[in-house]
Amino acid sequence: MSEIKKYWQNYINGEWVDAQEGGRIEIENPATGQIIAEVARAQQADIDKAVAAARACFESRELYNMRPTNRGALMFEIARHMTEMADEIALAECLDNGKTLAGGKNEAMAAARYFTYYGGLADKLEGRMIPLGADYVDYTIPSPFGVSAQIVPWNFPLQIAARSVACALATANTVVLKSPELSPVSTYFIAEACHRAGIPKGAVNILCGYGHDCGAALVSHPDIDHIVFTGSVATGQSILRAAAERVIPCVMELGGKSAGILFKDADIDQAINSTASGIFSHAGQVCSAQSRLIVPTSLQAEVVEKMAAKAKSLSIGPGIDGHDLTPVISGTQADKIEGMCLAASQAGAEAAAGGRKCSDLPGHFIEPTVFTNVTPDMTIAREEVFGPVLSVLTYDDPEEAIALANGTDYGLCAGVYTKDLATAHWAADHLIAGQVFVNEWFAGGIETPFGGMKRSGYGREKGQEALLNYVQTKNVGIRITGGGGGRPGG
Numbered sequence: 001m002s003e004i005k006k007y008w009q010n011y012i013n014g015e016w017v018d019a020q021e022g023g024r025i026e027i028e029n030p031a032t033g034q035i036i037a038e039v040a041r042a043q044q045a046d047i048d049k050a051v052a053a054a055r056a057c058f059e060s061r062e063l064y065n066m067r068p069t070n071r072g073a074l075m076f077e078i079a080r081h082m083t084e085m086a087d088e089i090a091l092a093e094c095l096d097n098g099k100t101l102a103g104g105k106n107e108a109m110a111a112a113r114y115f116t117y118y119g120g121l122a123d124k125l126e127g128r129m130i131p132l133g134a135d136y137v138d139y140t141i142p143s144p145f146g147v148s149a150q151i152v153p154w155n156f157p158l159q160i161a162a163r164s165v166a167c168a169l170a171t172a173n174t175v176v177l178k179s180p181e182l183s184p185v186s187t188y189f190i191a192e193a194c195h196r197a198g199i200p201k202g203a204v205n206i207l208c209g210y211g212h213d214c215g216a217a218l219v220s221h222p223d224i225d226h227i228v229f230t231g232s233v234a235t236g237q238s239i240l241r242a243a244a245e246r247v248i249p250c251v252m253e254l255g256g257k258s259a260g261i262l263f264k265d266a267d268i269d270q271a272i273n274s275t276a277s278g279i280f281s282h283a284g285q286v287c288s289a290q291s292r293l294i295v296p297t298s299l300q301a302e303v304v305e306k307m308a309a310k311a312k313s314l315s316i317g318p319g320i321d322g323h324d325l326t327p328v329i330s331g332t333q334a335d336k337i338e339g340m341c342l343a344a345s346q347a348g349a350e351a352a353a354g355g356r357k358c359s360d361l362p363g364h365f366i367e368p369t370v371f372t373n374v375t376p377d378m379t380i381a382r383e384e385v386f387g388p389v390l391s392v393l394t395y396d397d398p399e400e401a402i403a404l405a406n407g408t409d410y411g412l413c414a415g416v417y418t419k420d421l422a423t424a425h426w427a428a429d430h431l432i433a434g435q436v437f438v439n440e441w442f443a444g445g446i447e448t449p450f451g452g453m454k455r456s457g458y459g460r461e462k463g464q465e466a467l468l469n470y471v472q473t474k475n476v477g478i479r480i481t482g483g484g485g486g487r488p489g490g
Helices: 044-060 068-084 086-097 101-121 157-170 187-197 211-219 233-246 268-284 297-313 331-347 398-405 421-430 464-470
Strands: 010-012 015-017 024-028 035-040 136-144 147-151 174-179 204-208 226-230 250-253 258-262 290-296 350-353 369-372 389-395 413-417 435-438 471-479
Touching (some): 044 204, 044 211, 068 101, 068 187, 086 101, 086 157, 101 464, 147 211, 157 187, 174 211, 211 233, 226 233, 258 268, 258 398, 268 413, 297 369, 421 435, 464 471
Parallel strands (some): 147 226, 174 204
Antiparallel strands (some): 010 204, 136 471
């Protein structure tokens, strides 16, 4: 099987439907530049229909009244169907997103794991009793918000959709999810799995559309209660402005410019391999990518030489052929990345490897790039490139290394390479980041909370902590003896 379905409808209220205005969006294979499929283009009328379905499902209380263990069992069924479709999902991820088949299969299995992980937690989210004396019983209830609007990015659409949909279902919220117009296909498999598992109609609705009309209509809809967004700072700010009008709680994951600090005692070869994984996986299109490596001045030459050799050793080509470095998502993105690389060279940085588009390949490929002679004031050291581009900076003492790592507007991830446990603890304590990796970039998993500090956003996805972003506390105070009115509180 080397093709995916040519046309995908939106999933609204338990049915696959065309866009009400009949529009479609063409989907490109980033490895070839060829159109491989079309999806129905959702706009305001489609959003209205999906939100109405989600509202009706929530108001029916079908999910909320369900015994939580049964809600979990329903999520296990979703996971089972996701697993059964894993090979189809892998191909979709390869053809519309650029991943390798192995990477696409990993995405499918991770998505299924989100549903089993949070399905297992559905009956473990508990309130508490608050003692007020003999005359009272007081307790708290973790209550769902209602209709959760979710907007997922194009780099890992399936996993990011799965983690937020799973949290919403586990906590009895309903969902309207906008998939990314550049690579929406894999998210439709979540809808199909939900459909096969028999979730209540309207509990999960998945549509594809452009941000300026579909996305804007969703986040500003008067019947939305909760927003989950992963993407750029600029788009996140726009969404927060819309949310502020109606005081809607949000979970915001807004990207990063994450740095790994290499200390003098580190295993350099191990750090090189980990850094390569951190910046070149999925062509660097990872919000938590290790886009900066901060090294002692005395080790700069050795580290840059080895890092450049590693970059030059990578094979470049379509994911379906199993290459090390796969395409970036679009021609526009490739142009932006190359433009930032050229600007870095003009500013005085030196490309020890790469720095340009791959002109000899069809599709959208950027050479794996390593910049040296980077100073912290350069744009390449401060702004998110979202491509396979590493900036190497130098330091003379550990405090300077921490200052360099913390010296951007972002605070998503950070890394430490050292053999010394005390150094690792000290650095992790001083780094301003939602997640700190020690001696392995991307250490952690579905079980570990993920989210940013500073302009990288707020709220947490993944892990048990994520569920707390999908519920609000309701307090119930009961006087159980005597009569009379209680004393009102603030």
